[in-house]
Amino acid sequence: MNGSAHSAPSDVEFTLKRGPAGLGFNIVGGVDQQYMMNDSGIYVAKIKENGAAALDGRLQEGDKILAINGRKLDNLSHGAAVELFRSAGEDVHLCIQQRPVLQNGPTSSRADGESSSALGTWTLFAVVTLAVMTASFIAYKRFHPRGPRGPF
Structure with a gap:
């Protein structure tokens, strides 16, 4: 499997260390606030500049968060998902589905x-x-x- 040539979403797991200002990203979605039609999943809405997620570099805006510390985020309200992130501790293990890459060329420059x-x-x-x-x-x-x- 050559991986990088495919644009299909892929699941990735990693641990993100909480910074002084938290994890450094905002989320959208949930069963009560669907971000994507017919999908109540939790998505990364914004990566905060110089926050923990931005400095780590693995989490990207548009990624779908599948689980936090082993707890799947299926069928949760937005508020329940936010509470899971707030109470997740110092080292937060994330399972995410990376957004598909829709363009050719560099994607790092906003x-x-x-x-x-x-x-x-x-x-x-x-x-x-x-x-x-x-x-x-x-x-x-x-x-x-x-x-x-x-x-x-």
């Missing part, structure tokens, strides 16, 4: 991701604008075939 996303939005805007202008020009030509009317 600025690149944001700029390419913005570039994509502007490209889409330009294409739509061009299409509207073209359709307007064609409609204009159809209803005004030859400039000013003369005595011909």
Whole structure:
């Protein structure tokens, strides 16, 4: 199995040491606050800059947390999941499902991701604008075939 060539989600286990400001990430999801349609799982919403998770580097935004200290997070409310993280102790063993990698190239630079996303939005805007202008020009030509009317 060559691993890195696949974009399918993979399960990973590791221990994260709690820092002075906690584990350093926010979660979303739960049976009462589904983050993904038809999925009540718990997901990493945000990695806090210079927090324990950011410094460790293995946990990424979008990862699904399957278990904490061996306790599966299936069918938990958001509040119950938060409480498990708060009471997890100093060394927290996580089992996560990494988000699938959807793009080629480096994924570590957030600025690149944001700029390419913005570039994509502007490209889409330009294409739509061009299409509207073209359709307007064609409609204009159809209803005004030859400039000013003369005595011909």
